[in-house]
Amino acid sequence: MRATAYYLRFRGPVRELPRATTLLGHLLWWYRYTHGKEALEGLLERLPGTGFRLSSAFPEGWLPRPKLPPIQVEETALRKRLKALTLLSFATFQQVAERGEEALLEAPEVEGKLAPPAPRRLRRARVGIDRATGGARQGILFTQDLLFPTGRYAVYALGEPPFDLREGLRFVGEMGYGGLASVGAGWFQVEEEAPLDLPEAKAPTAYATLSPGPLEGALFYEAEPYWGRLGGGYVGARPFKRPYLRAKEGSVYREPDGYLLLDVTPSEPPEGGVRVWEALQVFPLGVKV
Amino acid sequence: MQLRKVIRIRALLLAKTGLRIGMSRDQMAIGDLDNPVIRNPLTDEPYIPGSSLKGKLRYLLEWSLGGDYILKAKERHVYASPDPQDPVARIFGLAPENDSKSLEVARQRGPTRLLVRDAYLTPDSKEELERTIARGGYLTEIKQEVFIPRLGGNANPRTTERVPAGARFQVEMVYRVLDDLDEAYFGKYLMRALELLELDGLGGHISRGYGQVYFLHPGKPLEAQEGLDLKERLEIQEVALAG
Numbered sequence: 001m002r003a004t005a006y007y008l009r010f011r012g013p014v015r016e017l018p019r020a021t022t023l024l025g026h027l028l029w030w031y032r033y034t035h036g037k038e039a040l041e042g043l044l045e046r047l048p049g050t051g052f053r054l055s056s057a058f059p060e061g062w063l064p065r066p067k068l069p070p071i072q073v074e075e076t077a078l079r080k081r082l083k084a085l086t087l088l089s090f091a092t093f094q095q096v097a098e099r100g101e102e103a104l105l106e107a108p109e110v111e112g113k114l115a116p117p118a119p120r121r122l123r124r125a126r127v128g129i130d131r132a133t134g135g136a137r138q139g140i141l142f143t144q145d146l147l148f149p150t151g152r153y154a155v156y157a158l159g160e161p162p163f164d165l166r167e168g169l170r171f172v173g174e175m176g177y178g179g180l181a182s183v184g185a186g187w188f189q190v191e192e193e194a195p196l197d198l199p200e201a202k203a204p205t206a207y208a209t210l211s212p213g214p215l216e217g218a219l220f221y222e223a224e225p226y227w228g229r230l231g232g233g234y235v236g237a238r239p240f241k242r243p244y245l246r247a248k249e250g251s252v253y254r255e256p257d258g259y260l261l262l263d264v265t266p267s268e269p270p271e272g273g274v275r276v277w278e279a280l281q282v283f284p285l286g287v288k289v
Numbered sequence: 290m291q292l293r294k295v296i297r298i299r300a301l302l303l304a305k306t307g308l309r310i311g312m313s314r315d316q317m318a319i320g321d322l323d324n325p326v327i328r329n330p331l332t333d334e335p336y337i338p339g340s341s342l343k344g345k346l347r348y349l350l351e352w353s354l355g356g357d358y359i360l361k362a363k364e365r366h367v368y369a370s371p372d373p374q375d376p377v378a379r380i381f382g383l384a385p386e387n388d389s390k391s392l393e394v395a396r397q398r399g400p401t402r403l404l405v406r407d408a409y410l411t412p413d414s415k416e417e418l419e420r421t422i423a424r425g426g427y428l429t430e431i432k433q434e435v436f437i438p439r440l441g442g443n444a445n446p447r448t449t450e451r452v453p454a455g456a457r458f459q460v461e462m463v464y465r466v467l468d469d470l471d472e473a474y475f476g477k478y479l480m481r482a483l484e485l486l487e488l489d490g491l492g493g494h495i496s497r498g499y500g501q502v503y504f505l506h507p508g509k510p511l512e513a514q515e516g517l518d519l520k521e522r523l524e525i526q527e528v529a530l531a532g
Contacts, residue, residue, distance in 0.1 A: 013407065033291060
């Protein structure tokens with residue numbers, strides 16, 4: 001599958017690695033702030049018909065393990081190693097897409113010879129300052145978990161982006177992705193944009209997705225309950241969108257073109273007349289089932 | 290509400306005296322320091338969290354403005370102004386209360402204008418600090434302090450880790466301009482907060498001499514900058530946006 005890869009390098013910590021739905025939300029807020037509300041509404045109408053797909057971020061050269069029917073393994077240690085695999089190198093993904101999970105038995109990841117870069121974790125303590133004394137305020141000591149990613153991460157795009165995607169990603173990186181952006185988290189740089197052939201089966205019978213997708217049409221999937229927060233000007237109190245179920249990255253679909261603009265407006269909308277949408281899309285890589 | 294431009298501020302932060310931003314530890318080994326500094330888990334280098342820098346700027350600005358910021362903060366974490374034009378809430382952000390009036394104010398106010406990055410050691414400063422390894426620290430000094438009981442008895446020693454004077458960190462902040470008021474607040478309030486930081490300090494134990502900091506322009510010779518106005522010692526870049 002011919003895609004465009006955007007390579008990101010994190011310049012600081014991040015709360016969570018970028019996922020397609022949230023990243024697209026950030027990009028749409030950027031579009032809203034720089035082009036205006038009407039332009040965003042027009043873009044949202046056009047978006048389902050464009051064929052544009054955006055993936056979550058993965059370490060360069062790694063993809064999520066397709067959720068294919070598992071193979072039966074007697075040996076406990078091997079079974080546990082197989083179970084722990086969440087990311088596959090491009091070469092292993094290609095083999096798994098063609099031959100199913102049996103290909104994993106010969107994979108260097110399972111033999112312990114190859115592993116994706118794992119972000120380091122740091123629990124950072126923070127304290128509220130008493131404005132009257134300047135000292136630490138009683139009862140406001142709290143900790144926050146942060147990830148420090150190493151190496152490059154890649155976000156993939158299919159089709160023609162309906163806006164300047166590199167410029168949008170550059171802006172999101174500058175402003176910070178996800179939580180704690182105003183205190184330095186989520187800061188990344190877009191190092192490179194390059195066309196790339198993503199691995200997939202030659203004559204696919206199903207499609208693994210690189211972004212969270214709708215449950216409709218999913219064949220083998222891992223469901224994820226999701227209760228996202230409102231973004232942009234709606235950050236603050238009553239912050240949550242309506243909860244819903246979706247399929248995680250790696251889930252396998254019958255058809256390649258699944259797309260759902262899901263209404264997740266809270267029961268009390270953040271503003272009169274405002275609707276809140278979540279774009280669930282299948283970013284398809286062919287696999288054989 | 291439309292984003293007109295972003296203003297990027299870059300500077301070197303010079304620790305004029307030892308700088309200490311502490312970290313918490315889940316566990317402690319025998320022989321460990323009592324008070325370690327926060328370190329980047331990837332490199333083990335000490336750094337300044339964006340939250341420490343931003344929190345101190347906010348605190349100093351609130352103190353300089355006085356009034357409700359101090360008097361009404363007693364019951365709350367910070368003073369939540371009902372005015373959408375409140376400079377502190379605009380620049381530093383404010384989580385609104387869960388009522389319709391506060392939410393309306395938050396919508397009028399818009400997003401947090403100031404983003405403050407984590408500040409990491411400059412490569413040349415790291416090279417200089419590597420001399421500290423021979424004395425038992427890694428890019429830091431281990432300072433012994435002693436508590437003296439007023440009525441006699443044995444001295445009570447403690448060890449504190451801090452980044453030595455002379456260390457330099459790369460600071461980067463981004464300020465979002467959505468309207469004319471943001472433009473005015475940049476010069477009037479954010480610059481004031483940065484000036485106050487130089488007069489006050491950063492991190493712990495400031496009253497005992499720690500944490501005096503000074504901003505330096507990253508593109509100018511360091512030795513020629515002493516005494517220059519703050520604005521001349523910052524690299525300020527305005528980036529216009531489409532729309």
